[in-house]
Amino acid sequence: MAKPTGAQCNLDCDYCFFLKKVNLYPGSDFRMTDEVMESYIRQTIEGHQVPQVTIAWQGGEPTLMGLDFFRRTVDIEKKYLKPGMQIENTLQTNGVLIDKEWCEFLHENRFLVGLSLDGPKHLHDAYRKDKAGNSVFDRVIRAAHLMQEHKVEFNILCTVNAANSRHPLEVYRFFRDELKARYIQFIPIVERDNETGNQEGNKITDRSVRPEQFGDFLIEIFDEWVRKDVGVMFVQLFDGILASYVRGYSTLCILQPTCGEGCALEHNGDLYSCDHFVEPSYLLGNITRTPLVELISSEKQRAFGQAKSKNLPRYCRECEFLFTCHGECPKNRVLNTPDGEPGLNWLCAGLKGFFAHSKHYMQIMADLLRRGKYADEIVKIIAEEERNTGRNDPCPCGSGKKYKHCHGKSNIVKETKS
DSSP, X not given: OBOTTTTOOSBOOTTOGGGGXXXXXXXXXXXXXXXXXXXXXXXXXXXOOSSEEEEEEOSSOGGGGOHHHHHHHHHHHHHHOOTTOEEEEEEEEOSTTOOHHHHHHHHHTTOEEEEEOOSSHHHHTTTOOBTTSOOOHHHHHHHHHHHHHTTOOEEEEEEEOTTGGGOHHHHHHIIIIISOOOEXXXXXXXXXXXXXXXXXXXXXXXXXXXXXXXXXXXXXXXXXIIIIIBTTBEEHHHHXXXXXXXXXXXXXXXXXXXXXXOOEEOTTSEEESOGGGOSGGGEEEETTTSOXXXXXXXXXXXXXXXXXXXXXXXXXXXXXXXXXXXXXXXXXXXXXXXXXXXXEETTHHHHHHHHHHHHHHHHHHHHHHHTTOOGGGHHHHHHHHHHTOOTTSBOTTSSSSBGGGTGGGGOOSOOOOO
């Protein structure tokens, strides 16, 4: 993913570690030149032997480059496009600068947009604000409505933090019922408390989501989603975990045994091992001096990717849910295991709780998919299970708990047995 404005942004979100990355390039104007942009696009296209290529733009805030910059990127893509090849452009944005002209361009060129929004106004405004400390909620909602009006495909990028994690259904239902969004990514905030923005030190800020709270957040949303919204609402994390049950490995970088495919390109052509590790020790080189494919396939980058599995503590390697977790993202490994080994993920307790809670239903959906059916058939299966389950019966999920103390707490169905 490329960051054409580096760490420059028109917002000042409290939990954004990347704002501190301006210190990596003192005196820079943080604007990607056309030469670097063309080099990125050309080398990305040339390095692919498959017909689908993704050109990804992130930030900072990439729309600060202006619409003309992105018009030029599309022209450059056409210049180097191979016969039979398709390009998917993605753009992550806070939405503040999105207007009608932007939407017309995004629709015409079939950009997939990731829109940052943390829920309804009082939750979004908890940590997201502009440089003057003012709310940007109304401008983000306006951007969402404009994109819907112009048929721009977009996903919601919702961080899960100390504020909104206590209101899971309010957040989920706001996206589903009020915004009419259908694709959601939940991104847990695990922010290290330091002045550099680097992945150093083990103290976590109070803005970060608590481990158990993250698990509870996922559980409450999953219980509603799996009973009502499978096949209608698409929650990236749920889909990624389900893939583990179907294929034996996840589609998500954070849940795979190794990482290293999500390199980050800075505005000046510097390439880093990962978006979360834009810091000097993870600098691979510069694409204007060393070919992109050479940097990505370097021994340094391979070692970075393999370290995710290599450094996994025994506690994780022996976990029932290793196949669908693999220690989650290395940036979040700040705890010690119960036996004192370092490298345990901050989110472990919450993730384990969610994996256990969702296991029964993930297995059902995986079986449906393997038999050539649709996962949304689970909605009827669960309804039938719960019609025949009393409050004091064992929960159908297999947890060993009584139904009233497990999935029956959601009060989805009325008691049918005493």
